[in-house]
Amino acid sequence: MKKASIIMMVGPLFLLGLYIFPLWNIMLGAPQYPDPLGLNIHINGLKGVNEFDIQNIDGLNHYIGMHTLPKVEDMWEFGTFPTIIGIMVAIGVVIGILGYFNKVGYKWFWGWFVLMSILGLLGMYDFNEWLMDYGTNLDPNAIMKLTHPDGTPMTYKPPLLGHVKMLNFDVTSLPSTGAWLMFVGMMLTLTAGFWGWKNAKEQ
Secondary structure, three states: HHHHHHHHHHHHHHHHHHHHOOOEEEEEEEEEEEEEEEEEEOEEEEHHHHOOHHHHHHHHHHOOOOOOOHHHHOOOOOHHHHHHHHHHHHHHHHHHHHHHHHOOOHHHHHHHHHHHHHHHHHHHHHHHHHHHHHHOOOOOOOOOEOOOOOOOOOOOOOOOOOEEEEEEEEEEEEEOOOHHHHHHHHHHHHHHHHHHHHHHHOO
């Protein structure tokens, strides 16, 4: 159980990488931009991959009626997510310590994994809802009003995951370093639960 508990203590610490590295990345490539425009999504705000990427993205969006990219104060998530991650890291480490001293069993390790998975899925759902609003809630007075062949207004929702063609832009949305560190940490906690279960079974 001690080996499992040590793994449980280490796993949640990988989530601290979310305070340093971006969670998600969206890249926009087009012939007129030899260097693609990029957006890094952190748990506490948005940053351009390059210095002027956010300004350039907002400039492009203005023509087709999309809102400017939100600042920290515009989205409650940027203030709440860092707190949630900090609490989950602390809970995970405490569970690992209690497991080391045989105060809790391996089921607590799996319980942390399940709770973190639920929070992660809720975060993905919230992110997708933001993308939907961002790409479909357009300014009716936009300079360019583009429509599909059937006459319906064109929307510009970036993909939650993967690649899509929007006008002459190739838009790719993928997990970034922070997301992969979180994945590694969660897999470690799952492993800790497995080792704890195996140890309990042997005893």
